[in-house]
Amino acid sequence: MSEATNSAMQRADKAAQQERSGDRQPILPGATVGILGGGQLGRMMALAGSAMGYRFVALDPTPDAPCGQVAEQIVAAYDDHAAARELAERADVITYEFENVDAGVAAMLMEESYVPQGSELLYTTQHRLREKQAIERAGVRVAPYAEIRSAAELRAAVERFGLPSVLKTATGGYDGKGQWVIRSEAEIEAAYAELSRAGTQLVLEQFIRFDKELSIIAARSPQGEIQSFPPAENIHVDNILHLSIVPARVPDAVIAEARQLAERIAEGLGVVGLIAVELFWQADGGLYVNELAPRPHNSGHYTMEACRTSQFEQHVRAICGLPLGGTELLTPVVMVNVLGEHVAPLLERIAQHDAAAERLGVEPKIHLYGKHEAKVKRKMGHVNVLAEDVDKALAWISETKIWGD
Numbered sequence: 063m064s065e066a067t068n069s070a071m072q073r074a075d076k077a078a079q080q081e082r083s084g085d086r087q088p089i090l091p092g093a094t095v096g097i098l099g100g101g102q103l104g105r106m107m108a109l110a111g112s113a114m115g116y117r118f119v120a121l122d123p124t125p126d127a128p129c130g131q132v133a134e135q136i137v138a139a140y141d142d143h144a145a146a147r148e149l150a151e152r153a154d155v156i157t158y159e160f161e162n163v164d165a166g167v168a169a170m171l172m173e174e175s176y177v178p179q180g181s182e183l184l185y186t187t188q189h190r191l192r193e194k195q196a197i198e199r200a201g202v203r204v205a206p207y208a209e210i211r212s213a214a215e216l217r218a219a220v221e222r223f224g225l226p227s228v229l230k231t232a233t234g235g236y237d238g239k240g241q242w243v244i245r246s247e248a249e250i251e252a253a254y255a256e257l258s259r260a261g262t263q264l265v266l267e268q269f270i271r272f273d274k275e276l277s278i279i280a281a282r283s284p285q286g287e288i289q290s291f292p293p294a295e296n297i298h299v300d301n302i303l304h305l306s307i308v309p310a311r312v313p314d315a316v317i318a319e320a321r322q323l324a325e326r327i328a329e330g331l332g333v334v335g336l337i338a339v340e341l342f343w344q345a346d347g348g349l350y351v352n353e354l355a356p357r358p359h360n361s362g363h364y365t366m367e368a369c370r371t372s373q374f375e376q377h378v379r380a381i382c383g384l385p386l387g388g389t390e391l392l393t394p395v396v397m398v399n400v401l402g403e404h405v406a407p408l409l410e411r412i413a414q415h416d417a418a419a420e421r422l423g424v425e426p427k428i429h430l431y432g433k434h435e436a437k438v439k440r441k442m443g444h445v446n447v448l449a450e451d452v453d454k455a456l457a458w459i460s461e462t463k464i465w466g467d
Contacts, residue, residue, distance in 0.1 A: 088383035091115030096153025100127030102431035103159040103358045108133040110374035121149045128432045150175035178334040178381045183356045190232045200330030210264040213254040223268040232263035272342035277361040280324040281376045282333040289386045290321040294361045306361045306397040336377045368395035393448045396455035400443035402436040407464045418461045424449040
């Protein structure tokens with residue numbers, strides 16, 4: 063990021079912070095929300111907000127993107143300043159559905175439109191080292207880590223943290239990309255050579271042998287109101303989220319602490335909108351924050367039917383300055399991701415009477431994202447399985463064989 067761009071973002075952020083802390087009137091239904099990004103998160107945000115009476119316009123380079131199917135779309139690259147300026151002109155408020163927003167576009171939007179989330183949070187969460195430092199300043203624990211600038215530093219840090227350790231790029235990376243779990247000393251040189259090609263700083267994290275992986279989504283309004291959703295217990299397969307189980311199968315005290323940590327982070331970072339907090343829990347070691355995402359999150363999709371307010375409606379409420387909705391869990395639920403290889407068997411199943419769902423007393427709620435090509439490992443949708451208890455929901459997922467034996 064250039065010094066000029068960073069300075070512009072800081073000036074815009076200062077003005078936005080002053081505006082957010084003032085007496086700005088809520089943005090009421092009938093107004094237009096601009097979304098930087100037109101994927102599935104934008105699509106579900108637009109569906110939730112449209113029901114409230116808002117209009118939506120998304121900027122995305124893919125024609126007929128998932129969000130563009132339910133909202134207006136500006137088809138252009140994310141770093142196209144003219145397109146971003148058109149988005150600013152057409153929208154009363156602007157949000158984003160992913161955090162890797164072009165710095166120059168973010169600075170321009172902050173200068174010329176209302177972006178209540180600001181750019182400071184983006185600047186923090188786009189970079190793993192800055193993110194970890196911000197979490198620590200909020201008084202929350204992260205796994206031990208070290209900045210890595212050479213293979214020699216990596217070798218020394220691995221010796222300090224032990225094996226396995228996780229080497230990550232400081233920027234970019236998702237669903238397991240941009241990282242290397244180092245399991246032997248023989249991998250150190252190769253791991254450094256591979257990840258240093260990205261041209262960004264590297265960070266080594268101590269491997270946390272967790273009992274459960276959790277995530278929790280908190281919302282904060284410009285007025286400082288904060289609400290958190292019940293934590294989800296997450297299970298990943300091939301570094302891609304597979305299941306989110308709610309209520310999480312951890313002690314009540316852990317659930318309460320997770321919500322407190324997420325709310326502390328939302329307050330400490332001055333969040334407006336949503337913040338997703340990913341956590342590791344050790345039965346004998348407590349909670350560690352893994353990563354943050356300043357937007358709706360895959361692990362929060364369960365809220366769409368299982369909570370009084372969905373994460374998408376809550377995000378719209380927050381960025382528009384409305385009172386936040388209730389986050390009570392109405393029913394146990396398991397969210398299961400639908401990847402490209404799952405689409406055909408899922409469609410075949412929903413066309414028939416579901417005897418297993420009837421017998422188990424579960425209600426599968428299907429959400430497909432409108433993506434045109436069902437590629438293997440590509441997120442194509444999800445199913446929220448509502449049930450009397452999560453064991454019945456898990457039994458239905460197992461019996462369908464859609465997700466394997």
